[in-house]
Amino acid sequence: MSDICVIGGGASGMAAAIAAARSGASVVIAEGNPRVGKKLLTTGNGRCNLTHISPSAEAYRGAAELISDVLGELGATGAFTFFKSIGVLLHSDGDGRVYPYSNSANTVLDALRRELERLGVGVVCGFRVKSVTGRDGDFAVRSAEGKSINAKKVIFAAGGIAAPSSGSDGSGFAMLEALGVKHTEPRPALTGLKCGGTSRFKGVRAKARVTLLRGGAELSSASGEVQFGDAGLSGICVFDISRYARKGDAVNVDLLPDYTPELAAQVFAELDGGRGLPAAELLCGVFNRRLAESAAAKAQGSGFGELALSAKSLRFTVEGVMPFANAQVTAGGVPASEVGRDLQSVRVPGVYIAGELLDVDGVCGGYNLHWAWCSGIRAGREAAAAL
Numbered sequence: 001m002s003d004i005c006v007i008g009g010g011a012s013g014m015a016a017a018i019a020a021a022r023s024g025a026s027v028v029i030a031e032g033n034p035r036v037g038k039k040l041l042t043t044g045n046g047r048c049n050l051t052h053i054s055p056s057a058e059a060y061r062g063a064a065e066l067i068s069d070v071l072g073e074l075g076a077t078g079a080f081t082f083f084k085s086i087g088v089l090l091h092s093d094g095d096g097r098v099y100p101y102s103n104s105a106n107t108v109l110d111a112l113r114r115e116l117e118r119l120g121v122g123v124v125c126g127f128r129v130k131s132v133t134g135r136d137g138d139f140a141v142r143s144a145e146g147k148s149i150n151a152k153k154v155i156f157a158a159g160g161i162a163a164p165s166s167g168s169d170g171s172g173f174a175m176l177e178a179l180g181v182k183h184t185e186p187r188p189a190l191t192g193l194k195c196g197g198t199s200r201f202k203g204v205r206a207k208a209r210v211t212l213l214r215g216g217a218e219l220s221s222a223s224g225e226v227q228f229g230d231a232g233l234s235g236i237c238v239f240d241i242s243r244y245a246r247k248g249d250a251v252n253v254d255l256l257p258d259y260t261p262e263l264a265a266q267v268f269a270e271l272d273g274g275r276g277l278p279a280a281e282l283l284c285g286v287f288n289r290r291l292a293e294s295a296a297a298k299a300q301g302s303g304f305g306e307l308a309l310s311a312k313s314l315r316f317t318v319e320g321v322m323p324f325a326n327a328q329v330t331a332g333g334v335p336a337s338e339v340g341r342d343l344q345s346v347r348v349p350g351v352y353i354a355g356e357l358l359d360v361d362g363v364c365g366g367y368n369l370h371w372a373w374c375s376g377i378r379a380g381r382e383a384a385a386a387l
């Protein structure tokens with residue numbers, strides 16, 4: 001019998017296994033895919049944006065107290081120390097996003113696998129866990145084919161439902177539920193928004209500030225590049241507001257986020273230079289032609305002030321969020337009330353939960369992987385300490 005079985009060899013599972021093995025436990029990872037870390041290789045467009053230089057709790061949605069506590073596991077510079085300890089040098093871009101110096105997710109995965117091997121962690125791939133039975137000190141982790149791993153403690157690190165083709169198909173939630181662990185409804189997050197009226201701008205990318213509105217009240221706002229598609233809006237800033245969106249909300253796209261309406265009107269007047277250009281022609285010098293024509297047509301009058309207001313208020317109605325297949329993370333999951341500070345289930349002693357299975361999701365920028373490392377290390381260390 002092993003001391004600890006980790007279900008899932010993704011980011012949080014590998015971190016949990018390393019932390020537990022470093023604490024002296026015998027550890028085995030059960031991974032459904034033929035290899036560990038499939039999703040990790042796709043992160044950051046293959047560059048792996050694995051943390052942020054200031055990973056504060058405000059970047060996350062979920063129970064603030066638990067999040068702050070678990071983030072303390074690595075602290076502000078702890079990710080640099082952890083990755084250094086497995087031989088990976090990191091660097092950050094101008095926005096605080098941190099990547100491996102190689103800019104390759106392969107570097108990170110190779111180093112994690114080398115460390116697992118060095119520590120003698122058993123990695124059983126192609127083992128899709130179907131059920132977990134037993135009790136603290138004596139669990140049986142079974143695959144669909146009837147194979148079994150016995151362990152004293154179990155760490156669930158099977159991910160949420162985002163990008164299910166990477167292996168995180170929601171089976172972690174089902175297994176936890178069968179054990180009696182409660183969870184809230186998982187929802188796609190960091191994903192695009194389905195909106196009517198975007199197809200006429202298909203293929204256009206524009207710098208903007210997007211604001212999610214419900215009944216006129218502002219719910220969330222973010223700046224960046226908006227991508228207009230056939231079925232809706234995407235781009236990192238849209239992903240960041242998507243976790244709060246639901247059908248019927250409005251999205252305001254401000255095409256001049258750096259300008260007040262007054263300043264924008266002044267700039268338009270200067271660009272016109274007294275020539276009396278038609279509005280659409282004037283705006284074509286500032287925006288993509290299709291956006292310019294739309295903003296000009298929508299302006300309630302021909303003055304520069306009206307044009308400025310129109311360019312700052314392109315409106316779309318949310319018809320829904322893009323599905324899990326398009327999402328980067330899962331919102332919802334096992335709430336803080338179901339686990340202790342040690343990330344052990346309050347209902348099932350000996351069961352620990354890490355990563356995206358927990359009801360914590362962060363904005364884009366390395367925060368979600370940072371949560372995976374921190375929660376994995378916490379669960380692994382605590383499970384080993386409780387042996």
Ligand SMILES: Cc1cc2nc3c(=O)[nH]c(=O)nc-3n(C[C@H](O)[C@H](O)[C@H](O)COP(=O)(O)OP(=O)(O)OC[C@H]3O[C@@H](n4cnc5c(N)ncnc54)[C@H](O)[C@@H]3O)c2cc1C
Pocket residue numbers: 007008009010011012013030031032033036037038039040042043044045048049050051127128129130157158159160162163166167168169170171172327328329354355356357365366367368369370372
């Ligand atoms: C395209 C994309 C890009 C992203 N880019 C970034 C980024 O740049 N920065 C960032 O911070 N975050 C990024 N994320 C989010 C980040 O990858 C996840 O938040 C993180 O991987 C979650 O870690 P996890 O260990 O909880 O789950 P996962 O990484 O999903 O790992 C779960 C593992 O469990 C295995 N598993 C599931 N069920 C079973 C079972 N029943 N039996 C056995 N094994 C099982 C899966 O096969 C998988 O290997 C991105 C996500 C996507 C989809």
